Amino acid sequence: MKIGRLKPPLPRVGATLVAYFQMIHVIEIVNLHKAFNKKHVLQGVDLQIERGETMVVIGGSGSGKSVLIKHVIGLLSPDEGSIVVDGVDISHLRENDMNELRKRYGMLFQGAALFDSLTVWENVGFSLMQHTTLSKEEIKEKAKQKLEMVGLKGVEELMPSELSGGMRKRVGLARAIAMEPQIILYDEPTTGLDPIMADAINDLIIEMKKRLNVTSIAITHDMVSAYKIADKIAMLYEGRIQEVGTPDEIKRSVNPIVRQFITGSSVGPIKAV
Amino acid sequence: MxxxxxxxxxxxxxxxxxxxxxxxxxxxxxxxxxxxxxxxxxxxxLPVNLGNIFQQVEAVGVNSLPVVLIMALFTGMVLAIQTYTGFKRFNAENYMGPVVALSMLRELGPVLTGLIVSGRAGAAMAAELGTMRVTEQIDALVTLATNPVKYLVVPRFIAGLVVLPLLTVIADSTGIIGGYLVSVHVLHVNSEIYIRMTRDYLELNDVFGGLIKACVFGIIISVVSCYKGFFTEGGAEGVGKATTGAVVMSMMLILIANYFLAALIFR
The missing domain is CATH 1.20.5 (Single alpha-helices involved in coiled-coils or other helix-helix interfaces)
Structure with missing residues (x-):
């Protein structure tokens, strides 16, 4: 991988230290700023995510959660600040290097974002088709395995338009894990699903973490889901992280902004527009 | 105050x-x-994504073929009637063959094909890419480490570049045949003279000039439509706007480019 050469040459002690911190912090977001036209969406986000951890970012609609997660995979580049993944600042990587890195990511989109001109198995095997030399049969077999991992059988030949919302999300998840990623990003994984399907997706997210040993970032405003899947929860409001803590710490938080959000009240410092 | x-x-x-x-x-x-x-x-x-290219060639070319055929046939036929009416007034019916062929090869073949394809395939490109944008499929491509320009735009670009000249050749021949049929069988112009005149007064440049135009129109259609689709914003309404914008803009650019190309190539 080419990423390595971007690291500054360090003496051995330094290198060991860097390696040590890399082990702890897979993703480190520092002072991230992003504005669209005149709307300053992110105003200095700082957030660290440790290896193997599931970080859930909560926040209201339009609080910039999606913008934040899109920075982590290089869909957006920051106006200011940096995103460091495994010791590499990805905010100004060249496209080739970024793509090498992206092969270690998986992302589940809110609406699953399946390619509707391809069948289910072609969707799941998309990156294998693009980035490996495996034969069509091998890819199909792998796609089947991944689909089974998310609890789907016999849907390989269907088109995405023939699937229900929950199934689409599962296929999206199967596609995200097809390249055996180290980092999975979930954009509102339970939004738009009925409570039972939402819980099934939550279980899948937990299972993925256990089986693949991945680091995950999820953004959601579904508190049930957040409590269930999170190792840590971070609350994003007015462009900054207001508080980070374990689900229990968040439940006991005295911060009025966090309290209002997790109790789902329209009365408090957050104005419902 | x-x-x-x-x-x-x-x-x-x-x-x-x-x-x-x-x-x-x-x-x-x-x-x-x-x-x-x-x-x-x-x-x-490299690598070239042949599958996608063939798919687009089919979408742009094969599926536009019936419309182009009907357009070209009737254009050639009406061209014959109008030329005949005009030329008969100074007894020059025998010279109408080359006029019909020239109009078809230099102008009507490439331009009308361009306009039809921009309405049919250009609209489809903009709508498809626009929908992919608003449903985050383009973002998904990026997260799967695939460049969306390479995966989505390049095949459409190549298809436009290759298919437009091909369709134009078909349109040209259909139009000329239509003109001949009406001239000879409806207007009773002498068939032999018609063919000989056409052969004598046509140059290879007339054909190639038209085909160069067609290539440029193909580029205009694919680039404009992909651009409009690629940068769609605002849900279903945005897709509608992008589609309309793509068709209007490619048609305008085709007509404008047509003048300058004609001035440049044929003079």
Whole structure:
């Protein structure tokens, strides 16, 4: 991988230290700023995510959660600040290097974002088709395995338009894990699903973490889901992280902004527009 | 006092409006050219995605064929009637063959094919890419470490470039045949003279000039439509706007480019 050469040459002690911190912090977001036209969406986000951890970012609609997660995979580049993944600042990587890195990511989109001109198995095997030399049969077999991992059988030949919302999300998840990623990003994984399907997706997210040993970032405003899947929860409001803590710490938080959000009240410092 | 203030605001508002539109237009042109450049550079990078290219050739070419055939046939036929009416007034019916063929080869074949394909395939490209944008499928491509310009735009670009000249050849021949049939069988022009005149007065340049035009139109259609689709914003309404915008803009650009190409190639 080419990423390595971007690291500054360090003496051995330094290198060991860097390696040590890399082990702890897979993703480190520092002072991230992003504005669209005149709307300053992110105003200095700082957030660290440790290896193997599931970080859930909560926040209201339009609080910039999606913008934040899109920075982590290089869909957006920051106006200011940096995103460091495994010791590499990805905010100004060249496209080739970024793509090498992206092969270690998986992302589940809110609406699953399946390619509707391809069948289910072609969707799941998309990156294998693009980035490996495996034969069509091998890819199909792998796609089947991944689909089974998310609890789907016999849907390989269907088109995405023939699937229900929950199934689409599962296929999206199967596609995200097809390249055996180290980092999975979930954009509102339970939004738009009925409570039972939402819980099934939550279980899948937990299972993925256990089986693949991945680091995950999820953004959601579904508190049930957040409590269930999170190792840590971070609350994003007015462009900054207001508080980070374990689900229990968040439940006991005295911060009025966090309290209002997790109790789902329209009365408090957050104005419902 | 109030009058001058009012005039002032009116004036500045007008200026701001014109300025805003100009900035947006320039932004569009700039982004369009950037996309064109990226498309060209990705076109020559391996691996070539043959499957996608064939799919697009089918979408742009094969599916446009019936419309192009009907358009060309009837255009050639009406061309014969009108030329005949005009030429009969100074007894020059025998010279109508080359006129019909020239009009078809130089202008009507490539231009009408371009307009039809922009309405049919260009609209489809813009709508498809626009939908992919608003449903985050383009973002998904990026997260799967695949360049969306290479995966989506390049095949459409190649298809436009290859298919437009092919369709134009078909349109040209159909139109000329239609013109011949009407001239000879309806208007009773002498068949032998018609064919000989056409052969004598046509140059190979007439054909090639038309085909060069067709290539340019193919590029215009694919780049404009992909650009409009690629930068769609705002859900279903945005897709609608992008589609309309793509068709209107490619048609306008085709007609404008047509003049300059004609001036350049045929003089």
């Amino acid at each position: 109030t009058d001058t203030v009012l005039a002032g605001t009116m004036f500045t508002k007008t200026l701001a409006y014109i300025g805003g539109r100009t900035i947006r237009l320039m932004g569009d042109v700039g982004r369009g050219f950037i996309m064109f450049g990226q498309t060209i550079s990705w076109t020559f990078k």
